Amino acid sequence: MAKKTIEDVSWSGKRALVRVDFNVPMNDEGKITDDTRIRAALPTITYLADHGARVILMSHLGRPKGQRNDTYSLRRVADHLRGLLSGRRVFFVDDTVGETALAAVNELQDGDVLVLENVRFYPGEEKNDKDFAKALAGLGDVFVNDAFGTAHRAHASTAGIADYLPCVAGYLMEKEVGIMGQALANPERPFVAIIGGAKVSDKINVIENLLPKVDALLIGGGMANTFLAVQGYDMGKSLVEADAKETAARLLKLAEQHGSRLLLPEDVIAAKAFAADAEHTVRLVDEVEPDEMALDIGPKAIEVYQREIRGAKTVIWNGPMGVFEMPAFAKGTFAIAEAMAHADATTIVGGGDSVAAVEQAGVADRMSHVSTGGGASLEFLEGKLLPGVAVIADK
Numbered sequence: 068m069a070k071k072t073i074e075d076v077s078w079s080g081k082r083a084l085v086r087v088d089f090n091v092p093m094n095d096e097g098k099i100t101d102d103t104r105i106r107a108a109l110p111t112i113t114y115l116a117d118h119g120a121r122v123i124l125m126s127h128l129g130r131p132k133g134q135r136n137d138t139y140s141l142r143r144v145a146d147h148l149r150g151l152l153s154g155r156r157v158f159f160v161d162d163t164v165g166e167t168a169l170a171a172v173n174e175l176q177d178g179d180v181l182v183l184e185n186v187r188f189y190p191g192e193e194k195n196d197k198d199f200a201k202a203l204a205g206l207g208d209v210f211v212n213d214a215f216g217t218a219h220r221a222h223a224s225t226a227g228i229a230d231y232l233p234c235v236a237g238y239l240m241e242k243e244v245g246i247m248g249q250a251l252a253n254p255e256r257p258f259v260a261i262i263g264g265a266k267v268s269d270k271i272n273v274i275e276n277l278l279p280k281v282d283a284l285l286i287g288g289g290m291a292n293t294f295l296a297v298q299g300y301d302m303g304k305s306l307v308e309a310d311a312k313e314t315a316a317r318l319l320k321l322a323e324q325h326g327s328r329l330l331l332p333e334d335v336i337a338a339k340a341f342a343a344d345a346e347h348t349v350r351l352v353d354e355v356e357p358d359e360m361a362l363d364i365g366p367k368a369i370e371v372y373q374r375e376i377r378g379a380k381t382v383i384w385n386g387p388m389g390v391f392e393m394p395a396f397a398k399g400t401f402a403i404a405e406a407m408a409h410a411d412a413t414t415i416v417g418g419g420d421s422v423a424a425v426e427q428a429g430v431a432d433r434m435s436h437v438s439t440g441g442g443a444s445l446e447f448l449e450g451k452l453l454p455g456v457a458v459i460a461d462k
């Protein structure tokens with residue numbers, strides 16, 4: 068169902084209270100090391116300011132656990148934003164719901180931008196406390212949710228606040244929900260999903276949700292080992308989750324029932340140690356030695372998976388194919404990234420580590436969509452209705 072967006076509101080003179088995800092990584096000196104999330108919010112901020120809104124931004128940063136802590140102040144983020152929005156007045160106030168914040172809001176002129184202090188300096192935020200949500204709501208006329216990255220959390224600034232203000236989606240939220248929602252609900256086919264990462268147990272719900280929808284599901288990463296073990300292969304010292312075997316067996320059966328092809332790697336890169344400099348060999352899955360562990364998919368698997376991706380019209384990827392943090396075991400992951408970059412298809416990447424891999428491979432801008440929310444995109448792919456999405460008004 069389509070959601071109302073910022074384009075459905077007439078903004079002139081209105082206070083747009085925008086939840087953004089400014090939870091950016093910083094180094095020990097408080098310098099922002101990656102401003103992707105700030106840049107991702109610019110289209111919404113610019114639209115609102117251009118249309119005469121008074122733009123009030125709220126976000127969390129880090130885990131201050133309900134207490135004021137200067138390490139997690141949004142002041143530096145506001146300074147950075149000022150640099151990105153040249154020609155706009157960008158203010159910061161070291162308060163979130165008190166008198167000082169209200170005074171700062173009251174001084175805004177149309178087109179101004181104000182960054183409030185970290186919402187997680189207050190215990191009421193993560194508790195989704197009604198009074199805190201109400202106090203936040205008092206700062207705005209319309210609530211704009213543009214924080215896809217925290218949409219899976221029912222907090223005061225992502226969900227509770229919508230009890231007191233009308234809520235519309237910002238551009239980032241609209242894009243995330245639109246492109247992933249379309250892929251899940253009505254994909255152009257063939258629809259191929261690639262699921263990897265360390266553990267089956269982390270990805271059960273995604274696999275379960277995707278199996279009935281996809282034409283093929285390609286499995287890689289540590290979790291492929293548990294599936295292979297269920298099929299009777301001896302995976303040596305590989306990461307095999309004993310207590311997820313039953314689940315893996317059930318998922319294999321589910322694939323059969325839905326007539327979806329669930330593909331496992333035919334070969335792997337095997338090493339005797341979990342180390343960057345460990346000696347490694349290509350092994351067919353029935354050749355893994357008792358003292359070896361599979362740390363990446365092998366060349367045959369790469370070939371098969373690349374062919375599937377080339378033939379697809381929709382590709383969703385979550386979870387690396389191997390221990391890509393170590394160059395010796397990164398080939399499979401980068402091969403998937405490359406194949407997706409060249410595919411004539413809608414290509415979507417979600418998941419913290421998969422997104423990092425795509426960025427490392429230098430192909431992020433060749434994907435149709437790289438999700439800004441790790442946990443949120445995972446829950447979205449699981450088919451869950453995210454609290455921060457549920458509160459946005461329908462068209």
Ligand code: ADP
Nearest residue numbers: 264265288289361362386389390418419420421
């Ligand atoms: P995402 O963040 O994209 O959802 P995950 O967090 O599920 O991905 O998984 C990423 C982790 O999985 C990486 O740290 C990677 O090293 C690990 N991993 C991938 N393949 C293997 C493997 N064969 N053995 C052990 N760990 C693996």
Ligand code: MG
Nearest residue numbers: 418419420421
């Ligand atoms: Mg991860």
